[in-house]
Amino acid sequence: MDETVAEFFKRTILKIPMTEMMTILKAWDFLSEKQLQNVNFQQRKESLVQDLVLLCEKRASVHDAALLDIVYTQFHRHRKVWDVFQMSKGPGEDIDLFDMEQFKSSFKKILQRALKNVMVSFRDAEENAVWIRIAWGTQYRKPNQYKPVYVVYYSQTPYAFTSSCPLRSNIPLLGQALTVASNHHKIVKMDLRSRYLDSLKAIVFKQYNQTFETYNSTTPLQEKSLELDIHMDSRIIHENRIEKERVQRVTQETFGDYSQPRLEFAQYKLETKFKSDFNGDILAERKEPLRCLIKFSSPHLLEALKSLAPAGIADAPLSPLLTCIPNKGMNYFKIKDK
Amino acid sequence: MSVLRPLDKQPGLNTATILLVGTEDALLQQLADAMLKEDCASELKIHLARSLPLPSDVNRPRIDLIMFVVNLHSKYSLQNVEESLRHVDATFFLGKVGFLAMGAGQESHCSIHRNTVTKLANTYRSPVFFCDLEREGFRATVAQRLVRMLQICAGHVPGVSALNLLSLLRNSENPAPEDL
Numbered sequence: 001m002d003e004t005v006a007e008f009f010k011r012t013i014l015k016i017p018m019t020e021m022m023t024i025l026k027a028w029d030f031l032s033e034k035q036l037q038n039v040n041f042q043q044r045k046e047s048l049v050q051d052l053v054l055l056c057e058k059r060a061s062v063h064d065a066a067l068l069d070i071v072y073t074q075f076h077r078h079r080k081v082w083d084v085f086q087m088s089k090g091p092g093e094d095i096d097l098f099d100m101e102q103f104k105s106s107f108k109k110i111l112q113r114a115l116k117n118v119m120v121s122f123r124d125a126e127e128n129a130v131w132i133r134i135a136w137g138t139q140y141r142k143p144n145q146y147k148p149v150y151v152v153y154y155s156q157t158p159y160a161f162t163s164s165c166p167l168r169s170n171i172p173l174l175g176q177a178l179t180v181a182s183n184h185h186k187i188v189k190m191d192l193r194s195r196y197l198d199s200l201k202a203i204v205f206k207q208y209n210q211t212f213e214t215y216n217s218t219t220p221l222q223e224k225s226l227e228l229d230i231h232m233d234s235r236i237i238h239e240n241r242i243e244k245e246r247v248q249r250v251t252q253e254t255f256g257d258y259s260q261p262r263l264e265f266a267q268y269k270l271e272t273k274f275k276s277d278f279n280g281d282i283l284a285e286r287k288e289p290l291r292c293l294i295k296f297s298s299p300h301l302l303e304a305l306k307s308l309a310p311a312g313i314a315d316a317p318l319s320p321l322l323t324c325i326p327n328k329g330m331n332y333f334k335i336k337d338k
Numbered sequence: 339m340s341v342l343r344p345l346d347k348q349p350g351l352n353t354a355t356i357l358l359v360g361t362e363d364a365l366l367q368q369l370a371d372a373m374l375k376e377d378c379a380s381e382l383k384i385h386l387a388r389s390l391p392l393p394s395d396v397n398r399p400r401i402d403l404i405m406f407v408v409n410l411h412s413k414y415s416l417q418n419v420e421e422s423l424r425h426v427d428a429t430f431f432l433g434k435v436g437f438l439a440m441g442a443g444q445e446s447h448c449s450i451h452r453n454t455v456t457k458l459a460n461t462y463r464s465p466v467f468f469c470d471l472e473r474e475g476f477r478a479t480v481a482q483r484l485v486r487m488l489q490i491c492a493g494h495v496p497g498v499s500a501l502n503l504l505s506l507l508r509n510s511e512n513p514a515p516e517d518l
Contacts, residue, residue, distance in 0.1 A: 235381075235382055236386065237398070239357075239386060239393060240388040240389070244388075311363075312388065313361070
């Protein structure tokens, strides 16, 4: 095996935490059960990695290493930041039957025709999705295996998710390859970005708001207020109970009972004129719009927004600019004066 | 009608009622629980309100002490308190009103300066206590103080009135404007 390939294997296996080693190697499905049984998983990581690389050396290629990298990334998808692209068909185009093999070969060909040294690997996943790994090279250099781009394409939908590409100049080519290979006409980058691929999926496929149909949504509220009465001391009296219930109701109407999809931030770029109540304010006299960037960050932004009004930190209902995020499928906004 | 007056009702027998006004309901609830844990000869009643004016259709006991709770991390809570203050009759401010300011310890999170609350308290001639309501130990200390203050304001401590307490609490750091 080539030295560089062996190094690639070594670095990929080293990334895998010991607790997940067996699971990931099994999912990779390259080493047989028997081979895996013969390996001592109790030894220190460095020696384990050496043993595994020796095992792979005999018949593994760089493509198998790439597949292992895909498996690792599938288990650690939150380590990448994912963008969302939406494709569309031209007006009057037929809806062709999708052929996965044809898509893969077409995608690969387009990239290889445009760039001499590029390595493309595919791994099928559930829900008619395919994970694509692309390692970019140049005319004179072999593909760089340590800065790949991942694309997850759901073939029955016009949506593809890509990990952020360090080489910005390759993004249009990537978009073109996806569009042509999947028989679409146009591709557009959505203003939606997050580490949590599954949450992005839920937002884009509108799967986040599933409430159980047999569950009567009015009963939980009544049960909750009864519970409060039992636990509360009768010496404590809440004066604004009606207001509290209104806030709970408005929050539930806006956010629902389901758990929110996970986003880490929402960004608002303002280009609006400054509005002021004071007469003769210098800033209000400016003709040009004021540029301002507001960013909300949180480990779980939507759940945090949902808890603002009940915690007494904000009025209910919240601004529609905040509550429209899952509906509109956006967390980047540009706001201009009308 | 909607203005709170201190002496418009008969006092209950051995009862002392405090009204906590603040936006963060969960913390007020915890403070109320902490107060009820204290040993107290009087019967305590704790009313929690998000803002004033209070709903008028309720039959409530005479309020002996009002504490306005401001979270220094939230301008919204200060705004709420400022608007609520307008619904309190001037005679309440003779020792039966106080301010609790929380969150001063985490200065990086503060969007209101401590002096703002101090000035507000001075304007209303009332004491302000800076405290931490989130940690149990500190909350218990505040609760203890509030219970003692409440007993005095309800007149359950012989020889000390709310007005006495007020002048005792006014220390040299925050002298009344007349004394300057």
